[in-house]
Amino acid sequence: MNDEAMIDLVQAGVDGELDDAGREALDRLLATSEDARRIHGELTAVSHWLGQAEPVEPPDDLHARIMAGIELPAPRRRWLDFLRSDAALPLGYGLAAALGVVVTLGVLGQRDAITVPGDTRDLVGTLAPMDQGAQVGASRFEYAGGQGEVLLTRHAEGYRLDFAIRGEMPVDWRLDLGDSGLELASLATVEGTPAAVDWRGGGITGGGDTVIRFSAGLSQAEGANEVRINGIELDLGRAGESLYQGRLAPVNR
Amino acid sequence: MARDGDAALIRDCRNGDRQALGSLVRRYERPVYNAAYRMLGNADEAADVAQTTFLKAFEKLDHYNPKYRFFSWIYRIAVNESIDRINGRSRLRELDDSPASVDPGPDDIEDHRQLSRQLQSSLNALTEDQRAVVMLRHFVEISYREIGEILQIPEKTVKSRLFTARQRLKDMLEHEGVRP
Incomplete structure (x- = not known):
């Protein structure tokens, strides 16, 4: 065995790259060669020394920094998915519900820190104009490193829900229409991208964004006798830990 | 190294799923940051390189060939970014004439972390090519074949580079009086 072959065998042994036959060959080599034993000792020592390095912790904001810089291709339109899906709701019903929702400008609460969508020029999606509505539900909340609000307005043609959260770190979130008696009819996003929309179940989920703003057109579900504002639920979490859980509160005017 | 499910996640990313x-x-931010830190020896630069690595990876996601493993691709970007950063640093040093320092970070609080600093110092004294193989072998803990895949060099070159790097580290340790 020449020097190069000897070094390869010894080094592969130190690095755990040998199969059974290779390990037997190494054992025989170490038993007979002083040079092999010396090199084996040196490589093992260096490996051991490198193994004592302290692990380095990335900065807390690394994930947010990375996420903030990345643009993904525009998401597929969810309503197209819906149209293609085998959803039990008839296509005509979905379209009729979407057409029945109209959007009004300027019905939003006046808050400086964050604002829900107030200008349809920002919207990506399709919400038709609505008449002047009345705010019937609201939830303004704070969580570790962020804040948000959810507003619900009632219009002649249906309901509009505006959702906004803004934080220093990305959060996982879920908005659930639950037993509110409302169902999703249309959706338009302003900032951030919901990861999934469950049209039939009335759930919208997302994660990975520090800012998310969207508006949804809602209609009273067929068969629902009433609309329960506090049936709309919101969950926020990060890395499996709950940050906020709450329900929309009715607004009496 | 988590690799299962990468293909599905990449497919969803291509569909705009944030x-x-x-x-x-x-899945990869911590190992990529660690790899960059071992290449650069500086926490701030490592964070910058990690950020740039992901940015470039997702900018070029359409060019990613799923035949290859995602981790190989992203480590390759991280190593190249680190080497670019080192080269840029060398050019600055020529202008500035001040030696690059090893960022002690939080390590300098405890005495037993002296070893880590000494180790990083020794890594910094290797050539970039040698440092890359040592980093991938010892801190990412991947095989010769995978190292070759990432650095796009033959496995034989991985072995010889690794051996030379380790001999240099041994000499530096002996010179410093460190007993591994």
Whole structure:
């Protein structure tokens, strides 16, 4: 065995790259060669020394920094998915519900820190104009490193829900229409991208964004006798830990 | 090294799914940061390189060939970015004439972490090529074949580079009076 072959065998042994036959060959080599034993000792020592390095912790904001810089291709339109899906709701019903929702400008609460969508020029999606509505539900909340609000307005043609959260770190979130008696009819996003929309179940989920703003057109579900504002639920979490859980509160005017 | 499910996450990212993006970033941000830190020896620069690595990876996602493993691709970007950063640093040093320092970070609080600093110092004294193989072998803990795949060099070159790097580290340790 020449020097190069000897070094390869010894080094592969130190690095755990040998199969059974290779390990037997190494054992025989170490038993007979002083040079092999010396090199084996040196490589093992260096490996051991490198193994004592302290692990380095990335900065807390690394994930947010990375996420903030990345643009993904525009998401597929969810309503197209819906149209293609085998959803039990008839296509005509979905379209009729979407057409029945109209959007009004300027019905939003006046808050400086964050604002829900107030200008349809920002919207990506399709919400038709609505008449002047009345705010019937609201939830303004704070969580570790962020804040948000959810507003619900009632219009002649249906309901509009505006959702906004803004934080220093990305959060996982879920908005659930639950037993509110409302169902999703249309959706338009302003900032951030919901990861999934469950049209039939009335759930919208997302994660990975520090800012998310969207508006949804809602209609009273067929068969629902009433609309329960506090049936709309919101969950926020990060890395499996709950940050906020709450329900929309009715607004009496 | 988490690799299962990468293909599904990448497919979802290509469809604009930011949740999938978040999962993929979480899976690799720590190892990529660690790799960059071992290449650069500086926490701030390592964070910058980690950020740039993901940015470039997702900018070029359409060019990613799923035949290859995602981790190989992203480590290759991280190593190249680190080497670019080192080269840029060398050019600055020529102008500035001040030696690059090893960022002690939080390590300098405890005495027993002296070893880590000494180790990083020794790594910094290797050539970039040698440092890359040592980093991938000892801190990412991947095989010769995978190292070759990432650095796009033959396995034989990985072995010889690794051996030379370790001999240099041994000499530096002996010179410093460190007993491994």
